[in-house]
Amino acid sequence: MLGFRGELMKQMVARGHRVYAFAIDYTEESEAYVRGLGFIPVRYQLDGYTLNPLHELKVVWALYRAFKRLEITVSYCYFAKPALYGTYAAWLAKVPHRVAKLEGLGRPFTETEGKKSRRLVLAKWFQKRLFKWILPKATMLVLLNHDDEREIAQICGAKQPKTTLLGGIGVCLDKFAVSEPPISPIRFIFSGRLLNEKGIRYYLQAAEEVKHRYPLVEFWLIGLPDSLHGISEQELSVFINQGVVKYFGHVDNVTHYLHQSSVFVLPSYYREGLPRSSQEALAIGRPIITTDAPGCRETVDHEINGYLVKPHDKQSLIDAMEKLISNPELIVSMGRASRQLAEKKFNVIEVNERMLEVLEL
Numbered sequence: 001m002l003g004f005r006g007e008l009m010k011q012m013v014a015r016g017h018r019v020y021a022f023a024i025d026y027t028e029e030s031e032a033y034v035r036g037l038g039f040i041p042v043r044y045q046l047d048g049y050t051l052n053p054l055h056e057l058k059v060v061w062a063l064y065r066a067f068k069r070l071e072i073t074v075s076y077c078y079f080a081k082p083a084l085y086g087t088y089a090a091w092l093a094k095v096p097h098r099v100a101k102l103e104g105l106g107r108p109f110t111e112t113e114g115k116k117s118r119r120l121v122l123a124k125w126f127q128k129r130l131f132k133w134i135l136p137k138a139t140m141l142v143l144l145n146h147d148d149e150r151e152i153a154q155i156c157g158a159k160q161p162k163t164t165l166l167g168g169i170g171v172c173l174d175k176f177a178v179s180e181p182p183i184s185p186i187r188f189i190f191s192g193r194l195l196n197e198k199g200i201r202y203y204l205q206a207a208e209e210v211k212h213r214y215p216l217v218e219f220w221l222i223g224l225p226d227s228l229h230g231i232s233e234q235e236l237s238v239f240i241n242q243g244v245v246k247y248f249g250h251v252d253n254v255t256h257y258l259h260q261s262s263v264f265v266l267p268s269y270y271r272e273g274l275p276r277s278s279q280e281a282l283a284i285g286r287p288i289i290t291t292d293a294p295g296c297r298e299t300v301d302h303e304i305n306g307y308l309v310k311p312h313d314k315q316s317l318i319d320a321m322e323k324l325i326s327n328p329e330l331i332v333s334m335g336r337a338s339r340q341l342a343e344k345k346f347n348v349i350e351v352n353e354r355m356l357e358v359l360e361l
Helices: 002-014 028-036 053-070 080-092 118-137 146-159 200-213 233-241 254-260 276-284 314-326 328-345 348-359
Strands: 020-023 040-043 074-078 097-102 140-143 163-165 187-191 218-222 263-266 288-291 306-309
Touching (some): 020 053, 028 040, 053 080, 080 097, 097 348, 118 146, 140 146, 140 348, 146 163, 187 200, 187 254, 200 314, 218 254, 263 276, 263 314, 276 288, 276 328, 288 314, 306 314, 314 328
Parallel strands (some): 020 040, 074 097, 140 163, 187 218, 187 263, 263 288, 288 306
16 A cells, blocks of 8 residues: 555645545554554455455445544545445445545456356456446546446446546656666566466466577566466476576565566556556666556557567567567667656656545545
8 A cells, every 4th residue: 555655645644634544454563654654544354355245245334434433525445345345335424525446457357268267257247236336426436547447438337437547556756767778688577476367477488488599588587476376386496497587586676676677578468457567667767568458558659668469479479579689779769768658657746646636635
């Protein structure tokens, strides 16, 4: 919460507003930190995976009681479940201004190659009905990309709430200072959750083939394995031991590794809002190779600051990598174009000003 929205919340406090920060994962230390920044922490319970209606009703009831007790006048709820249940609770509590933000539609709406599990099919059915029922109760709906805007319009029909398109949540351009990408050696980097939907398998398979033809090219990898929805430690170790990738695990300072990399790669087919990792790479001045898919395509002007590749297509990814390997001067020019795009679309100062207008604060 604070990592991505801390600056926005600080601006709310600076304008004289009382800000209650609801979260499910507070520790004593994080609560103290939040209080030190001028916010008031509030714990609540939410299970992101359950479809148990009794549990969901308890969440709504608890939020309703909290909103009434605290006399909330503006609610700002984001991510699918909090946006839905928080907005509904705010409507019940007669909160005057109710802002819901969807940062992508998530796994239930992700287009997969194989057959979806029954659980995902049920989750999508359930979520669509909640969208249609609850989103119209928001006084403002914030979305990040045009694909989500079209999808929600189709689901809600004539009942669609007033909607604004924000684009990305933005990055601090001063914190992510620009640098020229190194081209000797050329280093591709993947940073994020090592999930199937994020394209981790396509990245590793493409790296294996390209590394065979261009042994001096390096492939870096940051993130934790996920044996349930992604790649396991055992699978990953094969690529590490063969020298295909250099693996750093989870790191606190991704920026350090981005500065040493040449090209950022995210072959995601997840139903993204607008990937934060890509925005950070843009700010630092790195070309982007990502998919022509919802949320991802907004970060690339094709052949200007990178390449859009087909989702689920290893060869398309390989072709894009090899174009840059064969023309390293493009890495430098595309890197400059990436920074320009970040300054134009993803400056967090401008994004936060727009959000404050939406929140009417």
